[in-house]
Amino acid sequence: MTQPAAVVDIDGTVADVRHRLHLLAGAPTHDDWVRFFEAAGADPVLKAGATLARELAADHPIVWLTGRPERVRGLTEDWLRTHELPAGRLLMQGSEDRRLARHVKLEHLHQLSAAGGVALVVDDDPRVVELVSAAGYRTQLADWLPWRSVLTGVPR
Numbered sequence: 001m002t003q004p005a006a007v008v009d010i011d012g013t014v015a016d017v018r019h020r021l022h023l024l025a026g027a028p029t030h031d032d033w034v035r036f037f038e039a040a041g042a043d044p045v046l047k048a049g050a051t052l053a054r055e056l057a058a059d060h061p062i063v064w065l066t067g068r069p070e071r072v073r074g075l076t077e078d079w080l081r082t083h084e085l086p087a088g089r090l091l092m093q094g095s096e097d098r099r100l101a102r103h104v105k106l107e108h109l110h111q112l113s114a115a116g117g118v119a120l121v122v123d124d125d126p127r128v129v130e131l132v133s134a135a136g137y138r139t140q141l142a143d144w145l146p147w148r149s150v151l152t153g154v155p156r
Contacts (some may be wrong), residue, residue, distance in 0.1 A: 002115070002116030002117065003059075003060055003061055003116070003117075003119075004060060004116060004117030004118055004119035005060055005061045005062065005063045005088075005089075005112055005116065005117065005118055005119060006053075006056035006057070006059075006060035006061070006062055006063070006119050006120050006122070007062075007063045007064075007065045007109065007112065007118055007120065007121045007122070008049075008052075008053050008056065008062060008063070008064055008065070008088075008122045009064075009065060009066060009067075009105075009122060009123040009124060009125070009128070009142065010064055010066040010068065010076065010080075011040070011043075011066065011067070011068065011124075012046075012124035012125070012142065012145055013046065013049045013122055013123060013124045013142040014045060014046055014049035014050050014053055014083075014085060015040065015043040015044075015045065015046065015049075015079065016043055016044040016045070016046050016145065017040070017043060018145070019039075019042065019043070019044075020036055020039040020040070020042075020043075023035050023036040023039065024036055037068055037069060037071075037072045038072065038075070040068065040072060040075060040076065040079065041075045041078065041079055043079065045083040045085075046144060046145060048142075048144035049122075049142055049144065050083065050085060052122065052140075052142075053085055053086055053122075054085070054086060056086075056119075056120065056122075057086035057088070059119075060119050060120075061088060061089075062086045062087070062088030062089075063088050063089045063090075063091060063112060064076075064080065064088055064089070064090045064091065065091045065105055065108055065109070065121075065123075066090070066091070066092055066093070066101075067092075067093050067101025067102075067104065067105065068092050068093065069092065069093055069094070069095040069097075070092045070093065070094055070095045071095040072092075073090065073092060076090060076092070077090060091108045091112075101125075101128070102125065102127055102128045102131050102132075103131075105123070105128055105132070106131055106132055106135060109121065109132055109135070109137060110135075113137075118137055118138075119138065120137075120138050120139070120140060121137050121138070121139045121140070122139070122140045122142050123139070123141070123142060124141070124142040124143070124145060126141060129141045
């Protein structure tokens with residue numbers, strides 16, 4: 001039997017996005033979101049999130065589940081390696097997918113659950129945690145960085 005995965009978000013969980021939040025001020029456009037995600041390579045690592053991810057990796061395969069668009073896959077993979085975070089499958093949102101990230105994440109979780117199980121989901125967005133918890137998944141809110149609702153916009 002396959003070991004259930006520990007599913008970990010990136011932005012606000014292991015990546016400190018505060019330096020790029022200004023790019024989403026006001027009513028962000030598609031171009032603002034593009035710049036926001038392209039700036040992710042400069043994110044500092046969040047020590048609490050990185051520590052938790054490494055602890056979870058000792059007992060579970062890691063799956064990185066992010067609302068980042070597929071077009072920044074290479075940048076994201078490089079960032080995870082640079083910060084020596086555990087290797088794992090990276091699930092992203094389609095670059096043209098305009099659905100709310102929390103709904104895309106729940107869809108990915110259902111697929112992961114069917115393929116081998118989900119031990120824990122760690123995310124900084126309280127709405128993600130509420131949604132996936134209501135769907136029966138064990139969750140942990142990444143509350144070590146103040147959560148910003150600006151990250152819930154749809155254009156990506």
